[in-house]
Amino acid sequence: KKAKNKKLPFWHYEDINFQEESTNLDLLAEINKSIQNDNFEIHYQPKINLKNQSIQTFEALIRWNHPGKGYISPAEFIPLVEKSSLIEPLTEWVIKAVLADIKKFKANNNSLEYDIAINISARNLQQPNFVELLINYLKEYNVDPQNFSIELTETDLMVDIENNINKLDQLKEKGINIYLDDFGKGYSSLKYLKEIPIDYIKIDQFFIENLTEDQKSFDIVYSIIELAHALNIEVVAEGVETEAQLKVLKDIDCDYGQGYLFARPDSKEKIIKYLEKAAELNYEK
Ligand code: C2E
Ligand code: MG
Ligand code: MG
Ligand code: MG
Numbered sequence: 005k006k007a008k009n010k011k012l013p014f015w016h017y018e019d020i021n022f023q024e025e026s027t028n029l030d031l032l033a034e035i036n037k038s039i040q041n042d043n044f045e046i047h048y049q050p051k052i053n054l055k056n057q058s059i060q061t062f063e064a065l066i067r068w069n070h071p072g073k074g075y076i077s078p079a080e081f082i083p084l085v086e087k088s089s090l091i092e093p094l095t096e097w098v099i100k101a102v103l104a105d106i107k108k109f110k111a112n113n114n115s116l117e118y119d120i121a122i123n124i125s126a127r128n129l130q131q132p133n134f135v136e137l138l139i140n141y142l143k144e145y146n147v148d149p150q151n152f153s154i155e156l157t158e159t160d161l162m163v164d165i166e167n168n169i170n171k172l173d174q175l176k177e178k179g180i181n182i183y184l185d186d187f188g189k190g191y192s193s194l195k196y197l198k199e200i201p202i203d204y205i206k207i208d209q210f211f212i213e214n215l216t217e218d219q220k221s222f223d224i225v226y227s228i229i230e231l232a233h234a235l236n237i238e239v240v241a242e243g244v245e246t247e248a249q250l251k252v253l254k255d256i257d258c259d260y261g262q263g264y265l266f267a268r269p270d271s272k273e274k275i276i277k278y279l280e281k282a283a284e285l286n287y288e289k
Contacts (some may be wrong), residue, residue: 032090035081038068039090039097045069046101047269048120050278051058051240051262054254059279061119063155064102065269066094068280086125086196095128099138104143105272106152121153121183126160130169139178149179155206156182159190169200176201188224197235202261209243212263216248226256233257 038044044066050089051061068076080106102122109118128134140151154175161168172182181203184192187207206226214221225241232239241253244263253261267278 028084031081031084032088035059035068035085035094036090038070039093042097043069044094044097044101044216045075045271046105048099048105048275049262049269050267050275051260052169052266054250054258054261061121061153062275064098064120064122065270066098066123082125086127086136089127091125091127092131095122095124096137098227099141100145103141103147103152106147107145108272109276113220119151119153119181121155121181123155123185124160126156126163126168127157129160129168130164135171135174135178138175138180140229153181153183153203157185157190158187158192161191161196161200162192165196169196172200172202184204186242188228197231197237202237204238204240206240206242206262208259209263212241212243212249212253213245215252216246222252225253226257229256229258 017197030188046064047067048062048064050059051063051277052059053061066078066082068078068081068221070076076210087093098123106120131137138144139149142152143207156168156172157228182201182204183204184202186208187205188211205228207225211221211225211228215225216222227241240260240262241249241258242262244250244253244265246265249263250265266277270278
């Protein structure tokens, strides 16, 4: 069957590689169906405040709960989905799922003030109604924008930078916090760090992985922290896996850590249990 003869689906899909087109369109069609059937799940991973050991913020990470193949990592389908307009309904699914979970988190423990971040793609910020859509959902689920954040990668930020600055300004104005994800992995002009309303920079896990072994990685992490703090931006280290890395990060004044050392991304049920246990043990590292 020639891909070209196929009836095109409703989503626009660019950057088509004609050899892969057929497979990709099939995959997108399958994902579209899975959105309708709720065959996705959100896992949560805490970010630990390295100054006082508290856990107040989480990242929401999508998993495809594939009917036949089990859990599929977002790394395997997000890069394709975000090239198509299907990223719009997928992100909308994520927003609704996370807001529904926030309600449950709150019902379980009223005293905890959570901040939950979702990952968005460049294409979401190009959606004309994205800010409005998000704000309307926050209202509908009665969640304060202060308890909600977005993560955007450095690479995605640089796509259509003028539009992004404008959209991020609007989100920030509503009280939504902004994380610049995978920092150091892409190329961003440092001048934009001053122009965009970033609250947090997340240092890409590549640099953390090499932090204790490689002087250059150490120098880069150290400099990012200095630069961020000079601009009043807090820093999250991604992919913290060892006590040695944690010690260095604390020594150089990193604000938050996220990684397998503390907790893997897990279902909300497991996260609620983890929180209860952490509170019991008065978590200290
Ligand atoms: P990310 O936003 O940079 O998320 C961090 C990734 O690192 C996650 O992979 C997380 O599970 C993994 N990770 C956390 N701690 C450690 C650690 O200590 N060691 C190692 N080796 N890895 C760690 P995951 O969940 O597979 O997500 C991959 C990427 O997919 C994310 O990178 C994000 O860019 C994207 N993504 C995930 N969920 C969504 C979503 O809902 N929407 C969009 N647009 N993108 C998403
Ligand atoms: Mg992220
Ligand atoms: Mg991305
Ligand atoms: Mg990242």
